[in-house]
Amino acid sequence: MTxxxxxxxxxxxxxxxxxxCPVDCFYEGENMLVIHPDECIDCGVCEPECPAEAIKPDTExxxxxxxxxxxxxxxxxxxxxxxxxAPADAKEWDGIADKxxxxxxxxxxxGD
Known part of the structure; x- marks a missing residue:
């Protein structure tokens, strides 16, 4: 799982x-982040930290x-x-479907 x-x-x-993230498995795009599935240790500490609830276990x-x-x-x-x-207009985009x-x-x- 990741x-x-x-x-x-x-x-x-x-x-x-x-x-x-204890293993630094996040990567930065211009307007979103991604998790490297081979680096993620499935600890789940990131999921509750996301205000947009955008992080999910791959078992969903x-x-x-x-x-x-x-x-x-x-x-x-x-x-x-x-x-x-976060972008200044992040709250306006939160919850919009099919982005x-x-x-x-x-x-x-x-990146850093």
């Missing part, structure tokens, strides 16, 4: 999760696509271990 970052992180990108139904997104982009994006400020098609960016973030 944890995955899902749709609701897009354009919210709260980073509370990165500071609690219908997360196959998100597992692939996390695995693919964790290889392309820089590692992040320190919390940064991937219209708002996902494949561009990397800046």
């Amino acid at each position: 944890y995955v970052v899902t749709d609701n992180c897009i354009k919210c990108k709260y980073m509370d999760c990165v500071e609690v 139904p219908s997360l196959e696509t998100w597992l692939r997104v996390n695995a693919d982009y964790a290889k392309r994006w820089p590692n992040i271990t320190q919390k940064k400020d 991937f098609e219209a708002h996902f960016s494949a561009s990397p973030g800046t």
Whole structure:
């Protein structure tokens, strides 16, 4: 099992999760984070830290696509271990459905 970052992180990108991760398995894109599934130790400490509730265990139904997104982009994006400020409009994006098609960016973030 691993944890995955899902749709609701897009354009919210709260980073509370990165500071609690004991193995530093978060990677930063321009407008979301992902978890490297081979580095995640399944401890679950990140899940309750996410204000957007975007982190889920991969055992939940219908997360196959998100597992692939996390695995693919964790290889392309820089590692992040320190919390940064969320986007100014993060609260406005929190809870909006189906953000991937219209708002996902494949561009990397800046990392640490």
